[in-house]
Amino acid sequence: GAVVSQHPSWVICKSGTSVKIECRSLDFQATTMFWYRQFPKQSLMLMATSNEGSKATYEQGVEKDKFLINHASLTLSTLTVTSAHPEDSSFYICSARGQGGAVETQYFGPGTRLLVL
């Protein structure tokens, strides 16, 4: 299957700092990318959907000024957690979907574990 990478795989930061997470589709062009968040022992929660070259669409309850998403190319999307606080500590997972075709599979990255102290 297609490969999606994330960087970094884990990050520890101080409260109040900003953290950027990169998501790359390595062997296909991702017209749409998704960002999910997962707290311990819970399911994945969709945060936002982004299409290349467009502004991201955020799910209800997700602060767009806190979680900045940029999808500048067909292979790269970034999520920036601004002014991170301990409650933002979570497992962040990106997902990418290719363009067109009859098969519409979403491929997921390995996740980024964020710990805010």
Add this chain to the structure above:
Amino acid sequence: DAKTTQPNSMESNEEEPVHLPCNHSTISGTDYIHWYRQLPSQGPEYVIHGLTSNVNNRMASLAIAEDRKSSTLILHRATLRDAAVYYCILKEYGNKLVFGAGTILRVKS
């Protein structure tokens, strides 16, 4: 997209087949049935998907009821590496994947 109902957890013995059920009584005609799984501390992994007919791939089989109100993911020979959370998700073409609670599959050696 309609909602699915899965058992919270299931247990299986290694080398035996596993049947993971999913109920989706309010499925619409345009909803595809997707299965993903998530191993501990990893991102989800695509398993299989179908619309009306049963589907097979190298990982699993998907059996879809004739009325499409339920489906079953079949792992033909469970291994310890199949221990994961399995998610059954209904999704129309073009829509986003929304995850429910899933089924925790435990595999005993």
